Amino acid sequence: MTDDLSRAQRDHWQSTYQRNPHMYGYEPSEPAKQVADAFPTGGTVLELGAGHGRDSLHFAQRGFSVHAMDFSPDGLAQLRDRAEQDGLIDRITTTVHDVRTPIPLPDSSVDAVFAHMLLCMALSTEEIHALVAEVRRVLRPGGTFAYTVRHTGDAHYDAGIAHGDDIYEHGGFAVHFFDRTLVNSLAQQWTPPEVHAFEEGGLPRRLWRITQTKPR
Structure with missing residues (x-):
């Protein structure tokens, strides 16, 4: 993936949040509701690609301490404003962060990591592997990593603007579509x-929810 595409995607998401505040609403995603039961009660959850925070807010409501990261200020x-309104601000920390760079947290410092459709953004395979290595570093032994991705069975796969490395662009958004070989390689x-x-969604988008645990 080129730096130009990376910059274009960052700008596209930033302008999208500016034009459409709270664009996904504040009902949590189904994957977030499902994985919350697998996370340790009262633990610390890192959400990567938190956006305006519907899932981070859900984790905070469930009693977790949440560190929300996204590249969109x-x-x-918007996440902090809603957390203030809901009385959850003391459970949520936010950091502007590009996942192509190291996660700014110490080793073995969080109990769980969640990423809803973050890994299937416009990231190269090499960048995805580097990110998962960072997730493993910041997780405590026995910690859970849950993520969702669009896969190669999706209707948009192999359509739209091709950028190589199974990345295709539709409507200004670029997606890296996963196959099982990539999933398995990330679980080593x-x-x-x-x-x-x-x-x-209405297409519908076809996704996988993947859960894997760092050995103790």
């Missing part, structure tokens, strides 16, 4: 991944 500002040095297929 506007999205995170983890427990075997649990993969659950689901659909979301």
Whole structure:
């Protein structure tokens, strides 16, 4: 993936949040509701690609301490405003962060990591591997990593503007579509991944919810 595409995607998301505040609403995603039960009660959750925070807010409501990261300052500002309104601001920390760079947290410092459709953004395979290595670094032994991605069975796969490396662009948004080979390669040095297929949205988008654990 080129730096130009990366910049274009960052600008596209930032302008999208500016034009459409709270664009996804504040009902949590189905994957967030499902994985919350697998996370340790009262633990610390890192959400990558938190956007305006519907899932981070859900984790905070469930009693978790949440560290929300996203590369959109506007999205995170909307998250903080809602957290203040809901009386959850003391459970949520936000950081503007580009996942192509190291996660700014110490080793073994969080109990769980959640990323809803973040890994299937406009990231190269090499960048995705580097990110998962960072997730493993910041997770405590026995910690859970749950993420969702669009896969190669999706209707938009192999259509639109091709950028190589299974990345295709539709309507200004670029997506890296996953196959099982990539999923399995990202689970090396983890427990075997649990993969659950689901659909979301009106197309519908076809996704996998993947859960894997850092060995103790």
